[in-house]
Amino acid sequence: MRPVGSKYLLEEPLGRGATGTVWRARQRETAGAEAAVPGQPGETVAIKVLKEELASDPDIVMRFLRERSVLLRLTHPNIVRVRDLVVEGDLLALVMDLVDGPDLHRHLRENGPFTPVAAALMTAQISDALAASHADGVVHRDLKPANVLLQQHDGQLHPMLTDFGIARLADSPGLTRTHEFVGTPAYIAPESAEGRPQTSAVDVYGAGILLYELVTGRPPFAGSTALEVLHQHLSAEPRRPSTVPDPLWTVMERCLRKNPAERPSAENLARGLRVVADGIGVHANAAQIAAAEGVGALLAPDPAPAAVPGVPGAADPTQVLPTNAPQGAYDPNAATSVLPYTSGPAGAADPTAVLPNTGAADPTAVLPNTGPQGQQPDQPHPWQSQLRAARDRNEQTQIQYLAPDEDPLRRRPQRQVARPQQQPRPAPQPRPQRPQPRGRQQPAADYGYPPQQPQHYAPPQQPQRYAPPAPEPRRPAPEPRAPRQRSANPTKIPGLGCLKGCLFTIVILVVASWLIWELTPLQDWIGTGKGYWDQLSDWAGRIGHWAKELGGSAGGGN
Numbered sequence: 001m002r003p004v005g006s007k008y009l010l011e012e013p014l015g016r017g018a019t020g021t022v023w024r025a026r027q028r029e030t031a032g033a034e035a036a037v038p039g040q041p042g043e044t045v046a047i048k049v050l051k052e053e054l055a056s057d058p059d060i061v062m063r064f065l066r067e068r069s070v071l072l073r074l075t076h077p078n079i080v081r082v083r084d085l086v087v088e089g090d091l092l093a094l095v096m097d098l099v100d101g102p103d104l105h106r107h108l109r110e111n112g113p114f115t116p117v118a119a120a121l122m123t124a125q126i127s128d129a130l131a132a133s134h135a136d137g138v139v140h141r142d143l144k145p146a147n148v149l150l151q152q153h154d155g156q157l158h159p160m161l162t163d164f165g166i167a168r169l170a171d172s173p174g175l176t177r178t179h180e181f182v183g184t185p186a187y188i189a190p191e192s193a194e195g196r197p198q199t200s201a202v203d204v205y206g207a208g209i210l211l212y213e214l215v216t217g218r219p220p221f222a223g224s225t226a227l228e229v230l231h232q233h234l235s236a237e238p239r240r241p242s243t244v245p246d247p248l249w250t251v252m253e254r255c256l257r258k259n260p261a262e263r264p265s266a267e268n269l270a271r272g273l274r275v276v277a278d279g280i281g282v283h284a285n286a287a288q289i290a291a292a293e294g295v296g297a298l299l300a301p302d303p304a305p306a307a308v309p310g311v312p313g314a315a316d317p318t319q320v321l322p323t324n325a326p327q328g329a330y331d332p333n334a335a336t337s338v339l340p341y342t343s344g345p346a347g348a349a350d351p352t353a354v355l356p357n358t359g360a361a362d363p364t365a366v367l368p369n370t371g372p373q374g375q376q377p378d379q380p381h382p383w384q385s386q387l388r389a390a391r392d393r394n395e396q397t398q399i400q401y402l403a404p405d406e407d408p409l410r411r412r413p414q415r416q417v418a419r420p421q422q423q424p425r426p427a428p429q430p431r432p433q434r435p436q437p438r439g440r441q442q443p444a445a446d447y448g449y450p451p452q453q454p455q456h457y458a459p460p461q462q463p464q465r466y467a468p469p470a471p472e473p474r475r476p477a478p479e480p481r482a483p484r485q486r487s488a489n490p491t492k493i494p495g496l497g498c499l500k501g502c503l504f505t506i507v508i509l510v511v512a513s514w515l516i517w518e519l520t521p522l523q524d525w526i527g528t529g530k531g532y533w534d535q536l537s538d539w540a541g542r543i544g545h546w547a548k549e550l551g552g553s554a555g556g557g558n
């Protein structure tokens with residue numbers, strides 16, 4: 001059991017999300033006055049220990065502390081109460097009420113879709129929680145079934161919204177600095193995707209998606225990649241499922257309006273949903289049915305949505321897409337994830353192919369145009385850069401011819417060898433372009449190289465343009481090096497070098513043998529007692545004598 005602060009002991013993990021791990025924990029002693037709920041020793045609580053990368057980010061710690069009072073004062077029957085915040089060393093933790101029950105996502109998976117009435121009533125309670133938090137100026141921004149815990153109460157399921165403030169904590173310059181975001185693609189509001197200012201209307205959009213998922217078992221927008229889902233949020237209209245009664249569809253359709261200014265307030269949404277639930281049930285009377293049919297009148301656009309403080313025009317980092325999800329692997333109910341926003345690995349859908357290129361749906365027109373806080377609104381959002389870079393890359397691979405010596409990827413450090421001045425080679429003539437299928441690379445083998453592999457684009461810090469390559473200024477040919485001079489004497493005598501070497505060797509041998517003769521007991525062993533030079537001349541005389549004898553005997557033989 002691991003202590004958290006001095007007041008809590010972690011017992012067992014309940015689950016792990018993108019922002020941290022939730023533990024069942026026990027209160028060791030009563031918390032201090034700074035806690036919203038002091039608690040009793042032995043009481044069971046849930047503690048979300050935030051991930052280390054969040055906890056070690058000073059911006060997030062600051063934000064955590066700044067938002068302490070907001071988080072602690074959010075109390076509502078449908079909001080999981082935050083009892084205490086613990087900041088200790090590298091540890092950030094939220095102490096919450098323990099909710100004994102599954103989350104809505106798990107419940108949905110295990111039990112299938114809700115009836116329209118049950119879905120309307122469940123969403124109405126969640127909307128109550130949203131209305132209360134919006135009234136307090138807090139926008140959730142990560143509404144999804146996994147963030148709704150179901151408290152079992154007298155055989156009833158009581159929804160409790162959790163993770164308030166977590167999205168906001170993760171929306172930190174620290175994360176954006178490292179180009180990472182937190183996100184739940186299936187629930188992203190169009191304005192969040194576009195980087196337009198966000199208001200409480202993003203939560204109403206999330207409530208519309210949730211309502212749709214409760215009735216049908218799946219969110220309205222799906223796709224094989226996260227970017228595909230994003231694009232649907234931006235431009236596709238949700239399809240009406242056949243099982244959804246007219247009044248309920250009216251509610252969904254209003255919540256899912258692309259224009260946030262056309263969505264109702266959370267308060268009116270809750271009211272409208274209850275009217276609908278009364279009017280579509282089997283026991284509904286005529287007045288209730290009529291009221292349900294006229295629900296549209298209750299869902300007037302919210303005249304004063306709560307703004308998301310501190311992020312004017314910023315893209316919602318809580319909902320950025322994992323663009324590296326491989327084809328077919330995208331889970332619409334995926335957890336909020338902290339993800340690099342790089343384009344995907346091999347096999348990921350090409351964003352330029354996924355996103356249409358025209359009109360309002362032009363990705364360059366609609367994709368978020370803001371990034372980290374403080375970024376100028378007209379600077380391209382990282383997504384924009386990413387998509388543009390990906391498109392540029394495709395275009396380049398389609399049209400560009402690069403001679404090997406001009407290809408920056410092939411250029412290697414080259415040893416400069418002194419060569420006679422060469423005539424500058426004529427620039428390679430562009431070859432006649434054969435029509436290429438889109439995206440196909442030029443056969444690099446034309447230049448005697450193996451074909452170049454397509455490059456995966458990660459991380460896209462800057463759109464990398466490989467073409468048109470600025471005509472590289474030709475390097476001036478290096479000056480021919482002066483011939484190396486081996487000797488200071490410019491006069492060359494053939495064989496002199498060899499003669500010098502021989503003489504030098506002889507001198508060395510003579511000196512060495514003299515030293516050996518004089519300094520070692522060699523002359524005693526040989527027993528002549530003569531000095532070095534005497535001995536040498538003695539040997540020389542003998543050799544001369546033998547030579548004469550040899551010559552004489554050879555001459556006499558003739």
Ligand SMILES: Nc1ncnc2c1ncn2[C@@H]1O[C@H](COP(=O)(O)OP(=O)(O)OP(=O)(O)O)[C@@H](O)[C@H]1O
Pocket residue numbers: 014015016017018019020021022046048080096097098099100101102103146147149162163334335336337
């Ligand atoms: N107060 C709580 N009481 C009991 N269980 C909880 C509580 N809060 C969270 N849990 C459980 O802990 C698990 C992890 O929760 P967490 O919020 O970290 O993950 P998540 O919501 O699935 O992921 P994400 O980080 O995407 O929001 C979930 O299964 C959730 O049901």
